[in-house]
Amino acid sequence: MKFQAEIDIMPLKALLDPQGKAVSGSMKNLGLPEITNVRIGKHISLEIEADTKELATAKVDEACKKLLANQIMESYKFELVVLG
Amino acid sequence: MKFQAEIDIMPLKALLDPQGKAVSGSMKNLGLPEITNVRIGKHISLEIEADTKELATAKVDEACKKLLANQIMESYKFELVVLG
Numbered sequence: 001m002k003f004q005a006e007i008d009i010m011p012l013k014a015l016l017d018p019q020g021k022a023v024s025g026s027m028k029n030l031g032l033p034e035i036t037n038v039r040i041g042k043h044i045s046l047e048i049e050a051d052t053k054e055l056a057t058a059k060v061d062e063a064c065k066k067l068l069a070n071q072i073m074e075s076y077k078f079e080l081v082v083l084g
Numbered sequence: 085m086k087f088q089a090e091i092d093i094m095p096l097k098a099l100l101d102p103q104g105k106a107v108s109g110s111m112k113n114l115g116l117p118e119i120t121n122v123r124i125g126k127h128i129s130l131e132i133e134a135d136t137k138e139l140a141t142a143k144v145d146e147a148c149k150k151l152l153a154n155q156i157m158e159s160y161k162f163e164l165v166v167l168g
Contacts, residue, residue, distance in 0.1 A: 006092075008127045023128075023151065032147055034133045043092045043127035044107075049118045063116055067107065 003048050003056045007078040009069045010041035044068055047083065056080055087132050087140045091162040093153045094125035128152055131167065140164055 011017045020039040027035040046063075050056035060078055069076040095101045104123040111119040130147075134140035144162055153160040 008090075010127065010129065020128075024130075026151055027147065030147070030150055032143060032150075034143055035130050035147055036133075037129075037131040039129045041127045041129075043094065043125045044104075045094065045121075045123050045125075046108075046119050047121040049120075059116060059118055063111060063114070063119055066114055066116075067110055 001050065001052070001056075002083040003050060003053065003080045004083050005044075005046050005048060005056070005060045005078050005080050007044040007046070007060070007064060007068065007076055008041060009044065009064075009074050009076045010039060011073060012075055015073060041074065042068075048080075053080060053082075085134065085136070085140075086167040087134060087137065087164045088167050089128075089130050089132060089140070089144045089162050089164050091128040091130070091144070091148060091152065091160055092125060093128065093148075093158050093160045094123060096157060096159055099157060125158065126152075132164075137164060137166075 017039045023040065024036055024038045048056050048059055050059060057080060064076045101123045108120055108122040132140050132143055134143060141164060148160045
């Protein structure tokens with residue numbers, strides 16, 4: 001079966017996010033002061049071929065740990081949907 | 085009311101995504117050849133104060149168009165949830 005994974009990788013809450021802070025500041029200048037607490041991370045979509053959803057979950061988790069996320073600075077979460 | 089917006093900004097499907105291509109290649113070297121079609125974009129979370137969900141949606145849409153997404157190269161979508 002083929003699955004599509006949608007992964008969000010965000011800077012840990014305990015860490016400063018300078019890019020997000022800069023964007024929060026820009027919102028004021030753009031006339032959108034209602035917007036605060038901007039945090040910016042990565043969104044990754046990928047396709048994975050696996051026999052079961054459990055196997056696909058394990059593989060995506062391995063990919064996140066080994067390559068996609070830096071667990072010292074980032075947290076990740078993902079969702080899998082069956083394709084086709 | 086306070087809302088939390090979760091925004092995904094992805095490179096348009098018609099465009100090459102060199103970062104995603106590079107990661108797809110790395111998956112093979114990592115022993116995860118099942119993973120293909122990696123595309124990498126941004127995930128942005130922010131908080132917004134607005135009277136109604138419709139107003140919040142309009143403001144977040146304006147923020148995406150004006151600052152967060154480059155509509156020539158990227159598409160965006162977002163979800164709003166009520167906070168607290």
